[in-house]
Amino acid sequence: MAELIATRTGGARHAFAVYRRSLAAHFRSIVEYPADFWVMASAGALWQTLQFAFLAILFANVSAIAGWGYHEMLVLVGFLTLGGATTAVFWDGVWSIGSMVIKGDIDYRITRPAPVIVQVASLHVGMQAFGELSLGTVMLVYGWVGAGLSPTLIPLALLMLACAVVIETAVLTALCAVNFWVKGTMSVFAFLVNDLQQDVLRFPLGIYPAAVRLVAMFVIPLAFVSFVPVEVLTGRASDWWAFGPPIAAAATAAAAILVVRAGLRSYDSAGH
Amino acid sequence: MTHTWAVDRALAVVSLKRRLAYKANWVFAIVLGGGSMLANLALWHNLIGEGTLGGYDWDAMRAYLIISFFTATLAFSGSDWEIADRILDGLIAVDLTKPVDFQRARAAEFIGSMLSTVPTAVLGVVGAWLLFSPPGPVSPLAGLLTAVSVLFVFPLAFGITYLSVLVCFWTRRYLGIMWAREALLGFFSGMLVPLALMPAPLQALSWALPFPHFTTTPSHIYLGRVDTAGALGLLAAELAWTVVLWFGGRLVFKHAVKKVTVHGG
Numbered sequence: 001m002a003e004l005i006a007t008r009t010g011g012a013r014h015a016f017a018v019y020r021r022s023l024a025a026h027f028r029s030i031v032e033y034p035a036d037f038w039v040m041a042s043a044g045a046l047w048q049t050l051q052f053a054f055l056a057i058l059f060a061n062v063s064a065i066a067g068w069g070y071h072e073m074l075v076l077v078g079f080l081t082l083g084g085a086t087t088a089v090f091w092d093g094v095w096s097i098g099s100m101v102i103k104g105d106i107d108y109r110i111t112r113p114a115p116v117i118v119q120v121a122s123l124h125v126g127m128q129a130f131g132e133l134s135l136g137t138v139m140l141v142y143g144w145v146g147a148g149l150s151p152t153l154i155p156l157a158l159l160m161l162a163c164a165v166v167i168e169t170a171v172l173t174a175l176c177a178v179n180f181w182v183k184g185t186m187s188v189f190a191f192l193v194n195d196l197q198q199d200v201l202r203f204p205l206g207i208y209p210a211a212v213r214l215v216a217m218f219v220i221p222l223a224f225v226s227f228v229p230v231e232v233l234t235g236r237a238s239d240w241w242a243f244g245p246p247i248a249a250a251a252t253a254a255a256a257i258l259v260v261r262a263g264l265r266s267y268d269s270a271g272h
Numbered sequence: 273m274t275h276t277w278a279v280d281r282a283l284a285v286v287s288l289k290r291r292l293a294y295k296a297n298w299v300f301a302i303v304l305g306g307g308s309m310l311a312n313l314a315l316w317h318n319l320i321g322e323g324t325l326g327g328y329d330w331d332a333m334r335a336y337l338i339i340s341f342f343t344a345t346l347a348f349s350g351s352d353w354e355i356a357d358r359i360l361d362g363l364i365a366v367d368l369t370k371p372v373d374f375q376r377a378r379a380a381e382f383i384g385s386m387l388s389t390v391p392t393a394v395l396g397v398v399g400a401w402l403l404f405s406p407p408g409p410v411s412p413l414a415g416l417l418t419a420v421s422v423l424f425v426f427p428l429a430f431g432i433t434y435l436s437v438l439v440c441f442w443t444r445r446y447l448g449i450m451w452a453r454e455a456l457l458g459f460f461s462g463m464l465v466p467l468a469l470m471p472a473p474l475q476a477l478s479w480a481l482p483f484p485h486f487t488t489t490p491s492h493i494y495l496g497r498v499d500t501a502g503a504l505g506l507l508a509a510e511l512a513w514t515v516v517l518w519f520g521g522r523l524v525f526k527h528a529v530k531k532v533t534v535h536g537g
Binding site: 042043047057060209 | 296304308314315317325326439442444447451452456459465469474
């Protein structure tokens with residue numbers, strides 16, 4: 001048993017080392033082309049600035065959305081932004097699964113001594129995320145202070161933010177892995193869900209019909225990325241809901257692993 | 273230069289057929305645009321209730337959001353990546369040797385690809401109409417002028433997209449440029465939040481840009497927020513922007529094309 005644990009620990013360490021070196025190589029390539037970096041980072045920052053402006057304009061005209069005030073909404077959008085942006089920095093390569101399956105590029109990864117998904121995910125860095133991370137943090141902190149949330153909640157917020165990143169990463173990975181079966185260069189399902197998440201979950205779930213709330217909580221549990229954490233932090237939901245994000249993170253991670261494994265088993269390379 | 277209307281038509285048809293070949297795009301556009309429209313309907317229903325916001329009651333807002341869905345579906349559907357890829361891959365070097373006007377050819381392809389989403393947009397509007405029964409246009413003339421203003425979305429979308437894509441002569445990627453353009457278009461057009469709710473300086477800035485003509489102009493005419501003279505003035509502004517963007521594109525291209533370097537020989 002001890003030998004098995006040691007082997008698995010060694011494997012995980014090796015996989016992380018490969019991931020770290022691969023990602024570092026991409027960070028170095030970013031430095032080589034600073035114009036692209038600044039265009040992408042500025043685009044990300046612009047998106048978030050306009051998001052900020054949108055909320056400011058909205059709250060200049062209304063006092064609350066489904067009972068949520070301006071600062072609480074900023075915390076909500078902050079969680080949503082940071083969850084997505086962190087995933088874009090550290091796991092953006094999964095968007096390439098579709099094109100790699102079509103071109104047969106997975107072949108090369110299968111022959112290397114590291115998990116395929118780790119190699120693929122570290123192939124790319126979403127440079128727009130640097131702008132999003134900055135503005136997302138500003139919104140979260142500004143909203144946090146404005147909403148009068150206690151500093152004692154920071155450890156809980158960080159834990160739920162970590163869970164948010166795991167959920168985002170897992171859902172994105174599983175949806176991109178659908179391209180193992182549904183062939184196409186674009187990860188259509190991931191793109192759709194990601195876009196709908198940005199449209200729907202930047203507002204409190206209370207404004208939607210029950211069916212939307214159920215889907216966001218229990219079918220594709222993206223509500224645990226932003227909505228549930230902020231409900232817990234602002235005291236709208238009971239403390240028991242704080243267990244929701246870790247459970248959703250574990251469940252989505254397990255589902256993503258199963259989908260990727262099944263996808264790799266069904267992978268039959270290209271050209272036939 | 274032997275660029276004729278027949279060439280434009282042929283390029284537009286090829287582009288349209290290329291888009292129609294991928295049926296998934298239809299579903300894709302309607303789920304994306306429809307999802308966004310439904311989220312917005314839920315939001316504004318919650319905010320407006322029985323009252324008004326920025327002069328919009330719930331009836332007017334329903335019409336506003338459905339018009340916004342229609343024009344956004346058209347505006348975001350053009351073949352921008354195809355133009356960007358030609359520049360980034362260097363294919364433009366081959367284009368320059370052809371007896372075809374580069375800008376006109378890309379415009380024809382762009383309009384052709386936009387036409388491919390008209391059925392999707394119409395289907396979405398019919399569905400939304402049946403579900404939410406928004407009010408009709410304030411008068412038949414307003415309805416007609418709204419349709420004319422929506423037609424301007426085609427050249428305006430091309431003009432803005434083309435100008436932004438030309439930035440690819442200086443960058444290695446297009447994605448960031450596309451995001452920036454879409455963010456500005458979404459915000460200053462009134463797709464995200466009606467301009468009437470913005471503070472006065474921001475409204476003035478918006479109206480100094482071509483973006484409001486994607487959503488605010490058609491909905492203003494449709495809902496009777498401007499009279500006939502005002503509507504004709506807005507249509508004139510759309511025409512003016514179409515001309516400015518077209519010749520602006522020519523001007524920028526003239527300078528940008530000097531960045532093309534052909535290797536080998």
